[in-house]
Amino acid sequence: MRKGTRFALLLGAVPFLMLVFALPFVNRAEPVILGFPFVLFWILLWVALTPLVLFLAYKIEKKFNPPDDEEKR
Amino acid sequence: MNAALLIISGTILVSTLVGVYAGRRVKMNLENWTVGGRQFGVVLIWLLMAGEIYTTFTFLGASGWAYSKGAPTYYILIYGTLAYTLSFFILPELWKLGKRHGLHTQPDFFIKIYRSRALGVLVAVIGIVSILPYLQLQLAGLGFIVEVASNGAVGSKLAIGISFILTCAFVYTSGIRGSAWVSVIKDIMMIAAVAIVGLGVPRIYFGGIGKMFKAIIAQKPEHLVFPGAAPSMDVLWIMSTVLLTGLGFYMWPHVFGSAFSAKSEKVIKRNAIIMPFYQIPILLVFMVGFTAFLVLPGLKNGDTAFLALVQKTYPSWFLGFVGAAGAVTAMVPASILVLFAAALLAKNVYQTGFNPEAGEDRIMRLSRAMVLVVMTAALALALFFPNALVNLLLIGYDGVSQFFPGVVLGLFWKRVSRAGVVCGLVAGIALVIFLVFGGHDPFLGLNAGFVALAANAVITVGVSLMPKS
Numbered sequence: 001m002r003k004g005t006r007f008a009l010l011l012g013a014v015p016f017l018m019l020v021f022a023l024p025f026v027n028r029a030e031p032v033i034l035g036f037p038f039v040l041f042w043i044l045l046w047v048a049l050t051p052l053v054l055f056l057a058y059k060i061e062k063k064f065n066p067p068d069d070e071e072k073r
Numbered sequence: 074m075n076a077a078l079l080i081i082s083g084t085i086l087v088s089t090l091v092g093v094y095a096g097r098r099v100k101m102n103l104e105n106w107t108v109g110g111r112q113f114g115v116v117l118i119w120l121l122m123a124g125e126i127y128t129t130f131t132f133l134g135a136s137g138w139a140y141s142k143g144a145p146t147y148y149i150l151i152y153g154t155l156a157y158t159l160s161f162f163i164l165p166e167l168w169k170l171g172k173r174h175g176l177h178t179q180p181d182f183f184i185k186i187y188r189s190r191a192l193g194v195l196v197a198v199i200g201i202v203s204i205l206p207y208l209q210l211q212l213a214g215l216g217f218i219v220e221v222a223s224n225g226a227v228g229s230k231l232a233i234g235i236s237f238i239l240t241c242a243f244v245y246t247s248g249i250r251g252s253a254w255v256s257v258i259k260d261i262m263m264i265a266a267v268a269i270v271g272l273g274v275p276r277i278y279f280g281g282i283g284k285m286f287k288a289i290i291a292q293k294p295e296h297l298v299f300p301g302a303a304p305s306m307d308v309l310w311i312m313s314t315v316l317l318t319g320l321g322f323y324m325w326p327h328v329f330g331s332a333f334s335a336k337s338e339k340v341i342k343r344n345a346i347i348m349p350f351y352q353i354p355i356l357l358v359f360m361v362g363f364t365a366f367l368v369l370p371g372l373k374n375g376d377t378a379f380l381a382l383v384q385k386t387y388p389s390w391f392l393g394f395v396g397a398a399g400a401v402t403a404m405v406p407a408s409i410l411v412l413f414a415a416a417l418l419a420k421n422v423y424q425t426g427f428n429p430e431a432g433e434d435r436i437m438r439l440s441r442a443m444v445l446v447v448m449t450a451a452l453a454l455a456l457f458f459p460n461a462l463v464n465l466l467l468i469g470y471d472g473v474s475q476f477f478p479g480v481v482l483g484l485f486w487k488r489v490s491r492a493g494v495v496c497g498l499v500a501g502i503a504l505v506i507f508l509v510f511g512g513h514d515p516f517l518g519l520n521a522g523f524v525a526l527a528a529n530a531v532i533t534v535g536v537s538l539m540p541k542s
Contacts, residue, residue: 008162015158019151020315024308029294035283037290037297043147047154047352054161054346 004064008057015053018046077393078223084262084397088255088404089239095254096247103437106248107177107416108333117253118344121331123351124256124405126153127263129214132399133376135355139362141375143301146359148315154349155319161345163323165338166484172333178413179329179476180421186483187491190425195495196476197421199502200326201414203469205451208410212237212455215403221380222396224389230456236404241448244408244415245441249334252408259405262398264354270383270395271357274364277386285364296366310515313523320526321474327413329480411451415443468509471522475501478526478533486537493537501529 022042029037036044099105113121131149138146170176174185179200184193215236216229223232243251275285289296300307306314323329335341358379365378369385372378383395419439424431431439478497482489504525508514514521 012158012162015154019154020312023299023312027298027308029290029297032283032286032290035281035286037286037294039144039298040147043150044356047150047349050154050158050349051346054158054349057161058342058346 002065004061007060007064011053011057011060015046015050018049019043075224075226075393076390077396078226080390080393081219081223081227081397081400084258085236085239085400085404088258088401089243091258092243092251092255092408093246095243095250099247099250101246101248101437103177103416103420103433103440104175105250106437106440107330107412108171109249109253111172111333112336113253113334113340114336115340115343115347118331118335118340119347119351120256120260121249121253121334121409122328122344122348123260124252125325125328125331125409126351127259127354127402128406129211129218129399129403131355131358132263132267132402133214133218133379135358136362136365136379137374137376139359140366140372140378142303142306143296143366144299145301145303145306145311146362147299148311148318149355150352151311152315152318152322153352153355155315156322157345157348159319160323160332160348161342163481163484164332164335164341164345167329167332167480168335168338168341170484176333177330178416178421179324179326180417180425182329182483183479183494184421184425187479187494189491189495190429192491192495193421194426195498197326197417197425199472199475199498200417201422203472204326204410204414204417205447205454207469208407208414208447208451209454209459211403211407211410212451213459215400215407216455218380218396218399218403221377221384222392222399224392232400233452233455236400237407237448237452240404240408240411241444244412244444249331249409249412252405252412253334255401255408256405259398259401262394263402266395266398267354267357267361269391270379270387271354271360274368274382274386275360278364278368282360285360285367288367289363292367305515307518309518310520313515313520317474317520317523317526318470320477321470321522324473324476324480326417326473327409329476330413330416331409411444411447414447415440418443418447468505468522471505471509471520471525472502474522474526475505475529478530482533482537488537489533490537493533493535496536497529497531497533500532501525504528 026042027039031038033041104110135146135149176182180193180197183196184190212233216233219227219232220229275282279285279288296302299311361379361382365382369381372381383392419436424436475498479494505522508516508521516524
């Protein structure tokens with residue numbers, strides 16, 4: 001597997017960690033943050049951060065996987 | 074004629090015209106009809122996929138769940154985000170394969186990768202059986218919305234009849250392009266309606282979203298954490314459900330197929346990056362359900378919470394606007410569902426199964442004819458047997474998710490075999506039927522579809538690794 005793809009996949013695991021596997025630890029109504037019960041705030045936070053995570057993955061793939069590499073596969 | 078009715082009928086008519094117009098000046102062959110000639114840029118792909126995600130369920134169901142179940146409704150925010158993350162990695166490969174081999178549908182993919190027409194027909198049949206109840210749900214939702222929003226001036230059956238003739242018209246003429254363009258109207262109206270109501274009602278009744286949540290925490294804090302008011306939907310169920318639906322989302326034949334419409338793999342990647350932002354309107358839908366939870370307690374059916382609260386709070390013309398938005402929100406996904414069901418029937422049941430020699434023109438004509446057949450079937454079910462497919466709807470997601478191992482391993486693992494995929498798929502579907510209809514869902518606290526998917530994946534890999542005798 002190419003280096004860029006490996007980094008990108010690691011980044012891709014972040015939303016799964018935060019939005020699935022972290023759930024048992026954040027299932028609380030308090031503290032209320034920005035008006036939202038904590039668990040909903042946590043979910044919203046990671047929904048909003050996912051585009052950033054994916055954008056980073058996109059940039060890293062571009063940097064480490066040169067385009068001619070892509071053609072060859 | 075009252076103002077609400079005028080807004081609803083005007084919106085439906087304009088949408089239809091836009092949809093029909095979208096296909097003008099495009100020579101309609103199968104490539105243009107099903108995958109828009111693979112010419113969609115970021116904006117159209119976004120609209121198309123948004124069109125598939127925002128269905129009447131989002132409108133009525135997400136607020137209904139917030140109202141009657143509480144926290145479990147959060148799962149909608151999560152699974153969509155997981156699905157987009159996955160799409161970033163899977164869809165570009167899928168798109169490349171589709172481009173190279175001229176694939177139009179999901180069964181086309183299975184036929185190409187696993188060199189089996191029988192598998193293609195099986196995938197097509199599972200897809201159609203999963204789509205039909207989903208389509209019927211859109212019809213039923215539309216009828217309900219228009220009846221309430223027009224204050225009973227238009228009955229639900231009449232609304233269903235008219236709007237679905239119109240939907241057929243633009244699917245027939247314009248194919249996937251029609252759906253994407255009508256999505257523009259739908260998105261603008263839907264987001265406007267949801268933003269006004271979602272920000273409005275907490276403010277009107279409580280003075281803001283934070284104060285509304287404070288009131289719920291004071292009265293019933295457990296409504297806001299898992300499992301809310303639904304004891305079977307505890308954290309473990311939520312985790313397995315978001316995994317199942319997140320993995321399964323792009324396995325719906327119509328969502329899978331729309332990936333082929335993109336112009337390039339770059340368009341798909343960029344789209345995956347921005348899609349999570351589209352989850353924000355869902356949050357606003359929740360606000361309506363939660364506000365109704367306090368303001369309108371005791372509704373018999375939670376799915377009526379959104380419209381009931383709008384009716385209580387706003388003038389009737391605005392209820393008409395919400396109804397119009399809801400109606401197009403049903404029409405767009407319905408149009409995409411019917412399009413792909415028709416293409417599956419014509420291309421992957423008829424051509425693949427019975428007449429591989431049939432020419433493309435013939436399949437194109439047949440696909441268009443099948444639009445009418447599928448729509449009529451869904452219409453008949455919605456009007457005469459509204460409850461017949463409720464059971465199928467329960468297993469729709471569980472069913473299509475079983476394609477996941479075959480798709481992902483087919484793209485990324487050279488050793489996966491036809492026998493492995495067939496065994497895994499059949500076992501997965503059988504397990505879904507056994508668990509759900511046998512009353513074993515949830516199974517040990519897990520979503521039954523997820524259990525089936527795990528078994529399916531293990532069997533697919535195991536059989537693929539067995540030495541060939």
